[in-house]
Amino acid sequence: MTDNTLLAMLSTITRVSASLSLIGSIGIIFDTIRKHRRARSATAVLTSSRIILWWTTADLVYVPAVFLGRAAIDAGSVDSALCSAQGWMLQFSYTSSALWATMMATSSYLVVSRRWSFAEVAVKERWFHVVAWGVPLLLATVPMLIATGSNEPFYGAAKYWCWISRKWSAFRLITFYGPIWACFLYCIVLYYLVGRRVWRVFREIKAMGTIVTTTAGGSMTVPTVASSIAPLHAPALPAHRAIAEPPRLHARHRFAFKTGLYLVSFFLVYSAATANRVSTFINPDRPVFILEALQCLFLPLQGFLNAAVYFSTKWLARRQGGLLQGSSDESSEPDVLSANASNVGRAAPHMAAITVRSEAGPLLAHFAAAGKAVDAGMGATSCVDDDREGSIVIDDDGESDEEDEESQLGMALHR
Structure with a gap:
């Protein structure tokens, strides 16, 4: 197959994944709004539901950018405002999405390991917004301003879409992969601490019956x-x-279990992109198509995977005899x-x-x-x-x- 055929296949994969994420994200948003209208106060919507709402909002930003694909590149408009806007949206949304995953892990750690109440976490959520929106804004905007006046713009032709151009490829590690890997390692450490405590408590409860x-x-x-x-x-x-x-877990520990599932989706999304990046770094002239296809499949799929976790845990909460029984996200004025x-x-x-x-x-x-x-x-x-x-x-x-x-x-x- 020719390179153009392969690129067309990869473009189709990304658009299908983005479409699934769009559907899943809209489902999460509508369900959260419905619960908010029924709740007695803004904080009556679960901490995990509020964070996943903002995480979903960040995911929605990349959907139109992914749908554009190589349109600006194929049209020879890599210096256009459209190409720069597409690159900025991808850079901002993906780093913001990773940081909201980090905020989810942080809230789980505070509730389970640090013994914070859910309301105390809600009070601190304003700082979650400062970090999860402010840091990506800086990472996406400051390098673009620095590159102003250069003979090659910061956001230009990449392989699948307009993103950080080859001249500024070092910033792909500094402003994208580096922060995302740091977020993932941070989440791993926090969930290890949370999981260790949950497992110890669950063993005590199971032994007791x-x-x-x-x-x-x-x-x-x-x-x-x-x-x-x-x-x-x-x-x-x-x-x-x-x-x-x-045995059923306590509310705090069920909260940790549910938020931990979002870490799994986070891992699936960025593990394929990481593997492809490592392969490209080792053999830049010999790309592995299967790794590229997996990256194009999973990278735009965050919204869909989050929706799968969101609605599956709602179903498990209603299932009799399960660990999540009684942890439904809904409230009908209990x-x-x-x-x-x-x-x-x-x-x-x-x-x-x-x-x-x-x-x-x-x-x-x-x-x-x-x-x-x-x-x-x-x-x-x-x-x-x-x-x-x-x-x-x-x-x-x-x-x-x-x-x-x-x-x-x-x-x-x-x-």
């Missing part, structure tokens, strides 16, 4: 540890039975009660105080909560440890407990 206590009106999930139930002005509960249930052990006596009538003594270590020690009495027709009620000693979030609609915490703390921030 869980029990689902089913009543006439609903169910309550509690660890299989020594416990006592003392009624507070409540009638006797209906007969119930205990059913073994697979009736949430956050009770401290010292305040159980003030709970409303028809409630029961649950005291649990754990032998599995400090994570579940002194676990206490208040549970709603089961009314006829009421949905399932689950007790989820919110990782603060003597405190629990009770979510009676099967929705996300991490969103419940954000709803409470976030509303306080906006008062």
Whole structure:
């Protein structure tokens, strides 16, 4: 096949991938807007959903640039404003996308390892915007201004589209591959720290096991540890039975699991481009077509892969018995009660105080909560440890407990 035929094939691959990313990105944006309209406050939309929204916005910037392909090059207009605009959009959007992946990893680390609340992360998100938009703006604009007046513009003919021209090819490493590889290594380190903690906690929970206590009106999930139930002005509960249930992770750890999946998509996108860049550096005159095809396939595919993670985790959150059960991103104004052990006596009538003594270590020690009495027709009620000693979030609609915490703390921030 001729070089023109190969270039046409590569151009087709990039446009197909960009089309899939466009569809996926639009789906994420519409779903996030829908949740935002139903939420009680801006911070009631999950941290991961807010970050993926801005990440998706960054991905949308490169879609028109990818669709242009080699149009300006084939027309002999490499010195045109169109070619410069295309190169700038690609440079800005890809580095911004990598930095939003870094912000996702940072939020996961702060929540799981540093024990920040979701609302505290929301307060700091303004700095996420400064970094994820400001740094790419500088990397894409400053070199172009430096090259002004040169006999060859900074953004010119590259192989697949207008990008950093050959004369300024050193900046491909300085302003593109270098920052992206640094972001990826940073994410690896953070997710290692997060994963180590999540795995340790999960092993403790798995060793302990869980029990689902089913009543006439609903169910309550509690660890299989020594416990006592003392009624507070409540009638006797209906007969119930205990059913073994697979262990479920705490909200913080499910959050880490979900955000970790975005790192996988980030790796897929840039690993092919990295492999092709290394191959080109070793043998610049002998490009490997399969590596070029993989780069053209995966590099514009970030939006689609993010959408795959976004919607698959929503499905897993609704799947019974899974680790992500109860971590849905949606909220339909859940009736949430956050009770401290010292305040159980003030709970409303028809409630029961649950005291649990754990032998599995400090994570579940002194676990206490208040549970709603089961009314006829009421949905399932689950007790989820919110990782603060003597405190629990009770979510009676099967929705996300991490969103419940954000709803409470976030509303306080906006008062």
